Amino acid sequence: MNTPQPPKKLLDVVREVIRLKHYSYRTEQTYIDWIKRYLRFHNKRPPREMGVPEIQEFLTHLAVEGQVAASTQNQALSALLFLYRNVLQIELGNVRDFLKAKRPKRLPTVLTxxxxxxxxxxxxxxxxxxxxxxxxxxxxxxxxxxxxxxxxxxxxxxxxxxxxxxxxxxxxxxxxxxxxxxxxxxxxxxxxxxxxxxxxxxxxxxxxxxxxxxxxxxxxxxxxxxxxxxxxxxxxxxxxxxxxxxxxxxxxxxxxxxxxxxxxxxxxxxxxxxxxxxxxxxxxxxxxxxxxxxxxxxxxxxxxxxxxxxxxxxxxxxxxxxxx
Missing domain, CATH: 1.10.443.10 (Intergrase catalytic core)
Known part of the structure; x- marks a missing residue:
């Protein structure tokens, strides 16, 4: 009799999907880190029980409490959208347009x-x-x-x-x-x-x-x-x-x-x-x-x-x- 395999942990599944899509190891590390932080912020609630309001709450926390740059906030958003769309197969709709932080326009430093x-x-x-x-x-x-x-x-x-x-x-x-x-x-x-x-x-x-x-x-x-x-x-x-x-x-x-x-x-x-x-x-x-x-x-x-x-x-x- 075959012993049933225990269900895979969420982060292990995330890693599998990332590698299936041939993302870089750096992207893998970054996405895993943001998903961990998102889950900890919501006291490890199952992500299937959460959605756009919880994502928005987390991003607001990063901006207000963490005072992170807009690029960092958008990086976190990309990781969470990957989790829901590619791993959990949950479509959140076109949320990037209103959740994405507006990056300030800054002129780059240029050397002579x-x-x-x-x-x-x-x-x-x-x-x-x-x-x-x-x-x-x-x-x-x-x-x-x-x-x-x-x-x-x-x-x-x-x-x-x-x-x-x-x-x-x-x-x-x-x-x-x-x-x-x-x-x-x-x-x-x-x-x-x-x-x-x-x-x-x-x-x-x-x-x-x-x-x-x-x-x-x-x-x-x-x-x-x-x-x-x-x-x-x-x-x-x-x-x-x-x-x-x-x-x-x-x-x-x-x-x-x-x-x-x-x-x-x-x-x-x-x-x-x-x-x-x-x-x-x-x-x-x-x-x-x-x-x-x-x-x-x-x-x-x-x-x-x-x-x-x-x-x-x-x-x-x-x-x-x-x-x-």
């Missing part, structure tokens, strides 16, 4: 070319190369660190950016000024990969569909990360010990020190270099549609913000004081 140069001068090694690609190719930090060998095209002077924020591949320029140092770096990375293979390692994470279709591809050079981690780590999903890509925090901490040493008096993050890439292209005369495509954005409206930070003063208006 001279400031970019001053900061990069205080960087060395792999970290310097990564920051150069953020500015020279308009990449997000995660996109740069997720680059694989097969995505670098020296012949065409371009990168192929895959699995982007909008799940659409795009092409972006590979600056000629970094090609030589990048090739030197890749030579060292290949030697490291060969050493890993000789030690019985050398595999790299592949999305489930690719790993199933190409079972030996995870050991091949072309699938390795351009910027491999300095150490091994255990994949949280498969449990396999692998060399992942360089950690984002390592780049962020190194950049913070470089900005401090450069004496650039602006609030600079890795994303600032992507903003500067777009603004400087527009200043050079490239049309906004081209910049939009290079950034991988679906709506040109989100790219229009860079027209407001071009080096023309306040909206290009000459101050009356300068006419005296």
């Amino acid at each position: 070319p001279e400031e970019v140069q001053k900061i990069i001068q205080h960087l060395t090694g792999v970290e310097r190369l990564v920051i150069q690609l953020l500015y020279g190719s308009g990449l997000r930090l995660a996109e740069a660190l997720n680059l694989r060998i097969k995505d670098v095209d020296f012949a065409q002077h371009q990168f192929i950016i895959r699995d982007t924020k909008g799940n659409e591949d795009r092409v972006t320029p590979l600056p000629q000024s970094v090609q030589a140092p990048l090739q030197i770096h890749l030579k060292s990375a290949r030697q490291l990969h060969q050493q890993d293979l000789e030690r019985g390692y050398g595999s790299v994470y592949l999305p489930f569909a690719l790993a199933r279709k190409y079972p030996k591809a995870d050991h091949e050079w072309i699938w390795q990360y351009v910027f491999p981690s300095y150490s091994f780590s255990q994949d949280p999903r498969s449990g396999v010990t692998q060399r992942h890509y360089l950690s984002e925090s390592k780049i962020q901490k190194t950049l913070k020190n470089a900005v401090r040493q450069s004496t650039v008096e602006k609030r600079v993050s890795c994303h600032t270099f992507r903003h500067s890439f777009a603004t400087h292209l527009l200043q050079s005369g490239y049309d906004i549609r081209t910049v939009q495509e290079l950034l991988g954005r679906k709506d040109v409206k989100t790219t229009m913000i860079y027209t407001h930070v071009l080096n023309r003063g306040g909206r290009g208006v000459q101050s009356p004081l300068d006419r005296l």
Whole structure:
């Protein structure tokens, strides 16, 4: 007689659905965390007994008591909508329109070319190369660190950016000024990969569909990360010990020190270099549609913000004081 299996826990089911849809591990962690917080806030009531009023109450709590940013509040909303629509199969209607927090319109921080140069001068090694690609190719930090060998095209002077924020591949320029140092770096990375293979390692994470279709591809050079981690780590999903890509925090901490040493008096993050890439292209005369495509954005409206930070003063208006 077969022993009946105990029902699966809710969060285990959430994980299964997330992985079935091939969401990133970071998204999985984020969604699980928000669902836990939502359930704790409502004293662990079964989510099927709750709905839009309880979601709205939780989001209000985050805004009023937690004083979280609108982007954080919207992230929590996305997690809860995923729970109800994709896991519990409960349709809440078009609630995003009235529950979504309105994000304040803020102009991005943009560096001058001279400031970019001053900061990069205080960087060395792999970290310097990564920051150069953020500015020279308009990449997000995660996109740069997720680059694989097969995505670098020296012949065409371009990168192929895959699995982007909008799940659409795009092409972006590979600056000629970094090609030589990048090739030197890749030579060292290949030697490291060969050493890993000789030690019985050398595999790299592949999305489930690719790993199933190409079972030996995870050991091949072309699938390795351009910027491999300095150490091994255990994949949280498969449990396999692998060399992942360089950690984002390592780049962020190194950049913070470089900005401090450069004496650039602006609030600079890795994303600032992507903003500067777009603004400087527009200043050079490239049309906004081209910049939009290079950034991988679906709506040109989100790219229009860079027209407001071009080096023309306040909206290009000459101050009356300068006419005296």
